Amino acid sequence: PGEDVGVAKLSGIIALEEGMIRVCKVPRIQRGGSRSVSPDRILDALEGLDYIGAVGIEAKVLLKSVDVTEDAFFGAREGVLEASFHGINCAMVIVDEEFTGFLKRLESAGLPYEICDLSIS
Numbered sequence: 001p002g003e004d005v006g007v008a009k010l011s012g013i014i015a016l017e018e019g020m021i022r023v024c025k026v027p028r029i030q031r032g033g034s035r036s037v038s039p040d041r042i043l044d045a046l047e048g049l050d051y052i053g054a055v056g057i058e059a060k061v062l063l064k065s066v067d068v069t070e071d072a073f074f075g076a077r078e079g080v081l082e083a084s085f086h087g088i089n090c091a092m093v094i095v096d097e098e099f100t101g102f103l104k105r106l107e108s109a110g111l112p113y114e115i116c117d118l119s120i121s
Helices: 039-046 057-065 076-085 096-109
Strands: 022-026 050-054 090-095 113-117
Touching: 022 039, 022 057, 022 096, 039 057, 039 090, 050 057, 050 076, 057 090, 076 090, 076 096, 090 096, 096 113
Parallel strands: 022 090, 022 113, 050 090
Antiparallel strands: none
16 A cells, blocks of 8 residues: 556456536636635635646635645646546636636536636625
8 A cells, every 4th residue: 555556457447437627717806806705705615625726816816815725826727637537526716817718628628517606796
């Protein structure tokens, strides 16, 4: 246990369940930025998730404001996709300008996701 091991001559299909991705949309500073998101709202959205990516300064500042450190900032999109492919439930805290493009990537990859709009209406 806890060490690497070589495996050879596998056959058959190994079923892997993909992790779910919760995509949390943060408004850009022009629309209120991280200050327009309730701390309770982001903490509720992140509850129970094992890997957190952040895209955009507003997303990073929001996480810092609730004492959460993201697992990926640089390369966050790829990190969240890979983690999900390996069965890890993830959150992507992402600014609204990048939101649609990221959803298109998730759809083209066939990964399960849910949307969480953090804006206070």
